[in-house]
Amino acid sequence: MINFEALFNISYGLYVVCSGDKNRGNGFISNTVFQVTAEPAKFATCCNKNNFTAEFIQKCGAFSVSILNVNASSEIFGTFGYKSGKDIDKLAGMTVRYGDTGVPIVINDSMAFLECKVVQTVDVGTHLIFIGELVNAEILDDIQEPMTYLYYRQIRKGVAPKNAPTYIDKSKLETREKDLLLKKYKCSSCGYIYDEDTESVKFADLPDDWVCPLCGAYKSDFFEI
DSSP: OOOGGGGGGSOOBOEEEEEEOSSOEEEEEESOEEEEETTTTEEEEEEETTSHHHHHHHHHSEEEEEEEBTTOOHHHHHHHHHSOTTTSOTTTTSOEEEOTTSOEEEOTTEEEEEEEEEEEEEEOSSEEEEEEEEEEEEESOSSSOBOBHHHHHHTSOOOOOTTSTTOOOHHHHHHHHHHHHOOEEEETTTOOEEETTTSSSOGGGSOTTOBOTTTOOBGGGEEEO
16 A cells, blocks of 8 residues: 655755757756766756656757745746646746756746756656756855755645646545544454444444444444554
8 A cells, every 4th residue: 555645755855947948948847856976967857758848858958957945936836837838938037047058047036056968868657857967057045945845845835736756646645534534443352343444334423332243242342453
């Protein structure tokens, strides 16, 4: 059995990953950016194949990573996390710098940025992992703290968009929550299990004169397991 709540304990940052050029670019919110080697420094980012930015990274062979600060605006998350670049120009109205590779770099609410040239692409099914060699990096704000996915979820009450590799169907969490509320009780006399998941009535709501259907033991002879 998989308790999907356990997955939320894995640490992530939150970033805007962009690619393209001065003519057209796009970006998305990512929580899967990580360093994979030191010499030379290489970073990986994971992108859904259906994400518009994946096309730009493949075409341009480079990407930028803007490291968001803890006070990043809702506009950043709304634009880059929940809207499609196929419908709007996400970079319009943003403060954008163009890097050594020509890719756009979002400066808004960013503490620092990385710029990487793609050296390897790994197909992992629904997503592509782009591994890039670092060609440029700069600190923009050394005072604020970086945004983490945990902070985004618990304090900002945000959720991962559907294309994110960490997206979890809400129905699975609701099912798990339901499972936690339902209990099982065992008869101390014969071992019969009263499972609230398969019964129509919770054990606590059974009448006091209810007895075990197997051995006739009293309700008080059952214990929770």
